[in-house]
Amino acid sequence: MTVPADIAASKQISLTTYRKDGTPVATPVWHVADGDTITTVSSADAWKVKRLRRNAQVEIVRCDxxxxxxxxxxxxxxxxxxxxxxxxxxxxxxxxxxYVSARIGGTLTRLLHIKRPAGIGIVITLQPES
Structure with a gap:
């Protein structure tokens, strides 16, 4: 399944991950769509990353x-x-x-040799509609 046009065109998506008890937790994130995947980056110690280590199932939807x-x-x-x-x-x-803001931050980080907090890339592969 390719990424729906409305999600690919949106500036943010709501990424829903799930707690141990199944409670959904939504977080707005920047993203890049490519074919049937969505790529984003998060802080390595973010709660969403901890939840993803337990349960890789997610839901995404366009948001502001x-x-x-x-x-x-x-x-x-x-x-x-x-x-x-x-x-x-x-x-x-x-x-x-x-994203221009990410470009500016990344360029300054590299030019000034600023150590970034540990990050982790997240690739979301969309499931075919049933």
């Missing part, structure tokens, strides 16, 4: 910067894969190619 979801937006299920550190930098560069 504050995480507000349009009533007509259609959620899509997927499976998240956490990238190794060697591939996380490539994921950061993907985000920099789409």
């Amino acid at each position: 910067v504050r995480g507000k979801i349009d009533p007509d937006a259609r959620p899509v299920r997927g499976t998240a894969t956490l990238l190794p550190p060697s591939e996380t930098e490539a994921a950061r560069r993907l985000l920099e190619s789409r």
Whole structure:
């Protein structure tokens, strides 16, 4: 399944991960769509990453910067894969190619040799609709 056009075109998506007890937790994130995958980057010690280590099942839907979801937006299920550190930098560069703020931050970090907090790339593979 390819990424739906409304999700690919949106600036943010709401990424829903699940707690141990199954409670959904939604977080707005930047993303880059490519074919049937969505790529994002998060802090390695973020709660969403900890939840993904237990349960890779996710749901994504387009949203605004504050995480507000349009009533007509259609959620899509997927499976998240956490990238190794060697591939996380490539994921950061993907985000920099789409978002000016990420590009500025990434460039300054590299120019000034600022140590970034540990990050982790997340690739979401969409599940075919049933």
